[in-house]
Amino acid sequence: MGYTNFPNGITSMGVPIFGAGQDISGSTYFVDNNSGSDSNDGSSFAKAFKTLAKAVTISNLDIARGSDRWARRNTIYYVADTETATLVAFPNKCDVIGVGSYDANDRPGITGNHVPVNAGNYGTRFFNILFRGAAVAGPIITLASTSSGIGFYGCLFDAPVSGTTNTIGIQATASPFLQVHNCIFRGPFSASYITFGTGEAGGTMICDNIMQDGADNGIVTGAGTTASWRGLIKGNFIQCADKVIDTQATSVFNVVDNTCISGEALSSSSYVIDLTYAVGNRVTGNDVSATIPLIPAA
Numbered sequence: 024m025g026y027t028n029f030p031n032g033i034t035s036m037g038v039p040i041f042g043a044g045q046d047i048s049g050s051t052y053f054v055d056n057n058s059g060s061d062s063n064d065g066s067s068f069a070k071a072f073k074t075l076a077k078a079v080t081i082s083n084l085d086i087a088r089g090s091d092r093w094a095r096r097n098t099i100y101y102v103a104d105t106e107t108a109t110l111v112a113f114p115n116k117c118d119v120i121g122v123g124s125y126d127a128n129d130r131p132g133i134t135g136n137h138v139p140v141n142a143g144n145y146g147t148r149f150f151n152i153l154f155r156g157a158a159v160a161g162p163i164i165t166l167a168s169t170s171s172g173i174g175f176y177g178c179l180f181d182a183p184v185s186g187t188t189n190t191i192g193i194q195a196t197a198s199p200f201l202q203v204h205n206c207i208f209r210g211p212f213s214a215s216y217i218t219f220g221t222g223e224a225g226g227t228m229i230c231d232n233i234m235q236d237g238a239d240n241g242i243v244t245g246a247g248t249t250a251s252w253r254g255l256i257k258g259n260f261i262q263c264a265d266k267v268i269d270t271q272a273t274s275v276f277n278v279v280d281n282t283c284i285s286g287e288a289l290s291s292s293s294y295v296i297d298l299t300y301a302v303g304n305r306v307t308g309n310d311v312s313a314t315i316p317l318i319p320a321a
Contacts, residue, residue, distance in 0.1 A: 049085070049086070049092065049096050049097040049098070049116075049117075050082065050098075051097065051098045051099075051100070052065040052066070052072065052078045052081060052082055052097070052098070052100070053065055053066070053070070053071040053072065053078075053099075053102075054071055054072045054073070054075050054078045054101045054102065054103070055068055055071035055072075055073070055102045055103075055123075056074065056102065056103035056104065056106040057103065057104065058071070059071035059072050059073040059074075060072070060073050061073050061074055061077040065077070065081060068100075068102070074106065074108060075099070075103075075106060075108065075110065075119070075133060076110060076112075078099045078101075078114070079112050079114045079117075080112070082097045082099060083112065083114060083115050083141065085097060086114075086116050086117070087115070093116075095116065096116050096117065096146070097114065097116065097117040098118050098120065099119045099120070100120050100122050101119055101120065101121050101131050101152065102121075102122060102123035103123055103125065103131040103133065104123075104125045104126070104132065105125055105132035105133065105134045105153070105155055106131075106132070106133045106134070107133075107134045107157075108133055108135050109135040109136060109137060109138070109157075110133075110135065110137040110138075111137075111138060111140055111141075112139050112141040112144070113139040113141065113147040114147055115141065115143070115145055115147065116145055116146050116147075117146075117147055117148075118148045119148070119150065119152065120150045120151060121149075121150060121151035121152040121153070125153060128179070130152060130153050130177075130178075130179060131151075131152065131153065132152070132153035132154070132155050132181075133152065133154060133155070135155075135156075135157050135163075136156060136157050136159060136161045136163055136165070137154075137163065137164050137165070138165040139166070139170055140167070140169055141169065142169050143169065144169055144170045144171070144173075145170075145171055145172050146171075146172040146173075146174070147170070147173050147174070148173075148175075148202075149174065149176065149178055150176045150177055150178070151178065152178045152179075153178070153179045153181060154180050154181065154192075155181045155183075156180075156181065156182050156183055156189035157183070157189075158183045159189075160188070160189070160190055160213075161189065161190055161191075162189065162190060162191035162192065162193065162218075163180055163189055163191070163192055163193070164180075164193045164194065165194045166193070166194065166195040166196065166201065167196050167197060168196070168197040168198060168222065168223075170198045171198060171199055171200055172199070172200040172201075172202070173201055173202070174201070174203075174204075175193075175202065175204070176202070176204050176206070177204075177205050177206065178206045178207075179206065179207045179209070180192040180193070180206065180207070180209070180210075180216070181209055181210055182209070182210030182211055182212045183210065184210055184211065188210070188211045188212065188213045188238070189210070189212055189213070190212065190213050190214040190215075191212060191214050191215050191216070191217070191218050192208045192212055192216045192217055193216075193217045193218075194217075194218050194220065195217070195218070195224065196220030196221065196222055197220070197221070197223050197224075198223075198224075199223045199224060199225045199226050199227065199250075199251075200225070201224070201226075201227040201228075201229075202227070202228050203228070203229045203232060204228065204229075204230050204231060204232070205230075205232065206232045206233075207232070207233045207234075208232065208233070208235070208237070209233075209234075209235060209236055210236055210237075211237065211238045212237045212238065212239070213238050213239055214239050214243075215237070215239060215240040215241060215243045215263075215269075216234040216237055216240075216241055216242060216261070216263070217229060217241075218243045218244075219243065219244040219245060219248045219272075219275075220245055220248065221245055221247030221248065222247070222248070222249060223249055223250070224244070224248050224249065224250050224254060224275060225249070225250040225252035225253070225254065226250075226251075226252045226254060227250075227254035227276070228254060228255050228257075229242060229255070229256045229257075229259065230255065230256075230258050230259070231258045231259065232259045232260070233259075233260050234259060234260065234263070235260070235261075235262040236262070236263075237262070237263035237264065238263070238264055239263060239264055239265050240263055240264075240265050240266045240267075240269055241261040241262075241263045241266065241267040241268055241269070241283070242256060242259075242261065242268050242269070242270075243269045243271070244269070244270050244271055244272045245272060246271045246272055247272065248271075248272040249272065249275065250272075250274070250275040253274065253275065253276065253277055253300070254276045254277070255276060255277050256268065256270075256276045256277070256278045256279070256281060257277070257278075257279040257280055257281065258279070259282070260281075260282050260283075261281060261282070261283045262284040262285075263284075263285065263286070264285070264286040264287070265287055265292070265293070266285065266287070266292070266293060267281075267283035267284070267285050267294055267306060268281065268283065268294050268296055268304075269294070269295045270296055270297050271295060273299075274297060274299070274300065276297075276300065277300045277301070278296050278297070278301040278302075278304060279304070280302070281305070282304075282305050283304065283306045283307065284307045284308075285306065285307065285309075286309075287308050287309065288308050288309045288311070289306060289307070289308035289309065289312070289313055292308070293306060293308035294306050296316075298316045301315060301316055302316070304316075
């Protein structure tokens with residue numbers, strides 16, 4: 024193709040294809056925020072849409088157009104510097120794959136605070152996207168019960184370093200099966216990197232992420248967070264000013280092998296973890312370190 028870091032479509036990521044040049048998953052669309060046009064049909068980078076929102080609209084219409092499409096998975100390839108947009112819908116049953124770059128950043132970006140409200144939104148997955156928060160208070164991503172199975176893989180969540188800071192990277196309320204893997208959260212988030220509100224958070228996996236420079240907390244569950252299927256917080260590096268992990272709700276997550284640095288003393292001021300479902304977490308607070316749960320003396 025010559026236009027993309029993934030010249031063989033999603034086969035470049037180990038996914039097989041069906042037929043000549045067709046992704047087995049479903050329909051494929053292309054977005055180039057620099058040179059595309061929303062009057063194009065989005066069928067190639069030569070005919071790319073300009074905005075991600077346009078591709079989302081077309082992909083959702085495609086998925087919903089009949090029973091032969093509903094079990095498919097579409098793909099959107101995305102090129103941008105930093106498109107400025109607020110997404111009010113995510114593409115249902117679709118992979119959004121960043122294949123461009125933005126200056127010194129090795130992935131394309133979109134600047135905004137996104138609140139998808141499309142009902143029954145299932146299984147949107149974002150790969151290699153820079154989510155830059157607008158200079159306004161509020162989460163970069165807000166997920167509610169209208170969404171389920173949303174995934175972020177190799178993405179970067181970037182809070183503004185000047186002006187009004189974003190409060191949270193991802194806020195999920197009654198939105199189960201959230202997947203956050205190998206992502207970076209950076210900047211002065213004033214509340215947390217990830218917060219779970221009241222309701223179902225079952226099946227959530229937060230694994231192998233880097234979270235640093237937060238002004239307050241790391242990963243937070245509210246007292247009303249529930250889980251029909253216990254989730255997993257594993258292998259993350261978390262650095263922030265206060266509680267690195269604050270699992271107020273018990274029995275919601277297994278907390279395993281996280282490496283954490285808090286600006287608070289090593290106590291309940293720096294972490295709140297359900298020790299029944301935790302192992303091998305290393306926490307430093309005010310230059311004192313411990314493995315949580317504590318390893319008894321020999």
